[in-house]
Amino acid sequence: MIKVHLERRLVPSTIMVIGAPVLALAATIGLGTILFLGLGIDPLATLYQFFWAPLTTPNGLSEWLLKASPLILIALGLSVGFRANVWNIGAEGMFIMGAIAAGLLAIHFGEGAPVWLLPAMVAAGALGGMAWAAIPAFLRIWANASEILVSLMLNYVAQLFLAFLVNGPLRDPDGFNYPQSPLYDPSAMFSPLFDEMRLNSSIFITIGAVAVTWIFLERSFLGFQMTVGGIAPVAARYAGFSQARAIWTGLLAGGAAAGIAGMMEVSGPLGQLTPVISPGYGYVAIIVAFIGRLNAFGIVVGGLLLSLLYMGGESVQIALNIPSAITRTFQGMLLFFLLAADVLIHYRIRLGRT
Amino acid sequence: MxxxxxxxxxxxxxxxxxxxxxxxxxxxxxxxxxxxxxxxxxxxxxxxxxxxxxxxxxxxxxxxxxxxxxxxxxxxxxxxxxxxxxxxxxxxxxxxxxxxxxxxxxxxxxxxxxxxxxxxxxxxxxxxxxxxxxxxxxxxxxxxxxxxxxxxxxxxxxxKYYEAGFLAGVVAGKMTKTGKLGFLGGFPIPDIIGPGNSILLGAQSVRPDSTCKVLFMNSWSDPGKEKEGARALIAQGCDVICAMTDSPAAVQAAEEAGVWAIGYASDMKKFAPTRQLTSMVVDxxxxxxxxxxxxxxxxxxxxxxxxGLKEGVVKLAPLVSTIPEDIRALVRKKEDEIKAGTLLPYAGEIRDQDGKIRVPKGGVLGDDDVRAMNWLIAGMVGQAKG
Known part of the structure; x- marks a missing residue:
């Protein structure tokens, strides 16, 4: 009987660094074509709607970047921790807490706020996210509690806290008793970059974060220490690199990035606090970080891809009248193949007889 | 902006x-x-x-x-x-x-x-x-x-969900053994709180000691959570379950547990063939x-x-066959009265959970107040919060 097994490569394959995503794309298109044909949908039209149609208008491009921006920003922060095997699953909660911290400022000042309100809200967003991230960091170091579980469970706490606020203290007094805060004053909002489009100046925060994260991960000593801690924990300890510092750095970076992203979302497309402010960005960003292979520029590509998949899914639904269940299946296929194919960078497939 | x-x-x-x-x-x-x-x-x-x-x-x-x-x-x-x-x-x-x-x-x-x-x-x-x-x-x-x-x-x-809600409540009040109803809402917004109240008002109109436990899901569509919520209500003695969410999970849970259910939005009979009393259908x-x-x-x-009922935007799904004829006749009569405007579900006296009179005897809750309802009536157990 022929046995298929994976054999570790001595050095990572340079061909597969490029080849793996190409293979994944080919597999997705192949399997997707079978899926669409089976459902009686034109595969070519579907693929066009998925990957190209959303980008054919200026507004489409604006929406593409608008949706990618928070995903990229959160994933950048998460990648700092993931490099050091600090598994922060709590970006969703940090996103929410950042948005709440900034929202308190926005609602407190209301109309005609001072010019420093928006920068202060960015800082509040970062601090809100970091405060939430400090809980799993502290518990990990003090009690050796798994940061995966603690950060994950805190997501639900943050979600319920937001629901409590918009149902109670922050509810818009003129809002017909609906659970949402008053609309933010324009002084608490990022200004749109172009007329009639939603892309706003917060995109520059994300661009700046890409540069900062790249320098930190690839060029700083602390970034190097964290990478070593992730690849070879024993070696890192032997070299005297502090594990506690890696945990604090990893979680706080993730918290700051997610907190700012939450603030950006509310001061951008949302304009007010509502019971649910995140369409799962904190979770999707984990996929983005891994599609980007924990590299700052890779994450930009990953974020743009995920954003395109969202928009492509919508465009397919509208153009071809198929339900979201099918577009979601196709999106899932692509993500699965992308992450699975990366195995081929470090392993080769061997066929052997038993 | x-x-x-x-x-x-x-x-x-x-x-x-x-x-x-x-x-x-x-x-x-x-x-x-x-x-x-x-x-x-x-x-x-x-x-x-x-x-x-x-x-x-x-x-x-x-x-x-x-x-x-x-x-x-x-x-x-x-x-x-x-x-x-x-x-x-x-x-x-x-x-x-x-x-x-x-x-x-x-x-x-x-x-x-x-x-x-x-x-x-x-x-x-x-x-x-x-x-x-x-x-x-x-x-x-x-x-x-x-x-x-x-x-x-x-x-x-x-x-006007509350018109069908009141009628469903009448059926529930007649059919419940424990006198305890259970209500699952998507979000605690007036469009959900109001109908929840109306179901209990309907039940109390035929059985004054009826109460109703409420839970909010903070989501419109989370079948797993809805099923758990319904089971929790059933475990606490509620024997009529209504969920104003997007899935039939609660109705299914009621069928499985052998308690009554009130459907919402669609006729959910298919998911609870013997246990759906009726449903508040919207068209x-x-x-x-x-x-x-x-x-x-x-x-x-x-x-x-x-x-509402008069315009056909809200309808009551056919009552389950096990409901006796006298109750059917009562529901038909009340439905005609609501359509004719002689029966007003939010007519006083209505007290809130704290016992405060919100609608005095002889009064009726105004349309604006119905559409901004964020308080629960006396007999509701729980909070109008997510």
Missing amino acids: KTVRAALVVARGNDRGIMTMAQGISRRDIVRQAAGAGMLISASGMGINARAAEVLKVGVVFVSPITEVGWTAQHRQAADAIKAALGDQVVVDVIDDIFQPQDAERVFRGFATSGHKLIFGTSFSHGAPMAKVAQQFPKVIFNDCAGVKHGPNLGSFEA WSSVYVQDARDVAAGTWVSKARWE
């Missing part, structure tokens, strides 16, 4: 609602706008074939995934009704599972820029983004189910079809539609 905000403040600040902004614009203006929109579309070559100028493109945004029954299924039925009524004079494009306001805004804008002249939202979370987009596309007509914002090209429509077809006709004719005028 500033203009958007100003308009919203005007729309909200006006207590009576709703109609004033629409009245600010004359019927002729609207006709002219609609005609202008038609010209714009044919001129910009949006339609590929020559017939395009006469074809009305309608966009519908569903808040949750398309399923067999539930809120979105009823809206889909109404979207299909447009096609059935207007045939090839209309193209209806739909998209499902769009809940978040930031996503909804992108989709509304996408519909508006691709030649759709009538766009439906199906959730209160679609209201704020729809108001923003409506400002930027004055020639496109927007209508939001459960919306609270209005403008010359932005209307809303809602159903939006008349709204969708009327809007499509009016927009096609250029006669659409912004309004806040709020209709």
Whole structure:
């Protein structure tokens, strides 16, 4: 009987660094074509709607970047921790807490706020996210509690806290008793970059974060220490690199990035606090970080891809009248193949007889 | 942004609602706008074939995934009704599972820029983004189910669920053994709290000691959580379960546990063949079809539609066969009385959970108060909070 097994490569394959995503794309298109044909949908039209149609208008491009921006920003922060095997699953909660911290400022000042309100809200967003991230960091170091579980469970706490606020203290007094805060004053909002489009100046925060994260991960000593801690924990300890510092750095970076992203979302497309402010960005960003292979520029590509998949899914639904269940299946296929194919960078497939 | 905000403040600040902004614009203006929109579309070559100028493109945004029954299924039925009524004079494009306001805004804008002249939202979370987009596309007509914002090209429509809720409550009050009902709501918003109250009012009208436990899910569609919630209520002795969410999970849980259920949005009999007492069915077809006709004719005028049993927007599903004839007769009688306006579900005296009198004897809760209801009546157990 022929046995298929994976054999570790001595050095990572340079061909597969490029080849793996190409293979994944080919597999997705192949399997997707079978899926669409089976459902009686034109595969070519579907693929066009998925990957190209959303980008054919200026507004489409604006929406593409608008949706990618928070995903990229959160994933950048998460990648700092993931490099050091600090598994922060709590970006969703940090996103929410950042948005709440900034929202308190926005609602407190209301109309005609001072010019420093928006920068202060960015800082509040970062601090809100970091405060939430400090809980799993502290518990990990003090009690050796798994940061995966603690950060994950805190997501639900943050979600319920937001629901409590918009149902109670922050509810818009003129809002017909609906659970949402008053609309933010324009002084608490990022200004749109172009007329009639939603892309706003917060995109520059994300661009700046890409540069900062790249320098930190690839060029700083602390970034190097964290990478070593992730690849070879024993070696890192032997070299005297502090594990506690890696945990604090990893979680706080993730918290700051997610907190700012939450603030950006509310001061951008949302304009007010509502019971649910995140369409799962904190979770999707984990996929983005891994599609980007924990590299700052890779994450930009990953974020743009995920954003395109969202928009492509919508465009397919509208153009071809198929339900979201099918577009979601196709999106899932692509993500699965992308992450699975990366195995081929470090392993080769061997066929052997038993 | 500033203009958007100003308009919203005007729309909200006006207590009576709703109609004033629409009245600010004359019927002729609207006709002219609609005609202008038609010209714009044919001129910009949006339609590929020559017939395009006469074809009305309608966009519908569903808040949750398309399923067999539930809120979105009823809206889909109404979207299909447009096609059935207007045939090839209309193209209806739909998209499902769009809940978040930031996503909804992108989709509304996408519909508006691709030649759709009538766009439906199906959730209160679609209201704020729809108001923003409506400002930027004055020639496109927007209508939001459960919306609270209005403008010359932005209307809303809602159903008087509480009328069917009261009747379902009468059935529940007659059939319950424990006198304890259980209510699961999606979000603690007036459109859900009000009907929840009305079910208990109906039950108390035939069994004064009835109580009702309430739980809110903070989500419209989370079948796992809904089933757990229903089981928790059943475990606490509730023997009639009603869920105002998007899935039949709670009704199924009731069937499994052998307690009664009240369906919502669709007739959910299929999921609880022996245990669904009845269901508060909503049928939006008349709204969708009327809007499509009016927009096609250029006669659409912004309004806040709020209709119930009389107009057929709310219906009571056929009662389960095990309900005795005397109860059926009672429900029929009360249904006729509600339709005739002689029975008012929110007539006083109504006290809240703290025992405070909210509606005095002989009084009735005003429409604005019904639509802003954020308090639970006496006998409700739980909080009107997420």
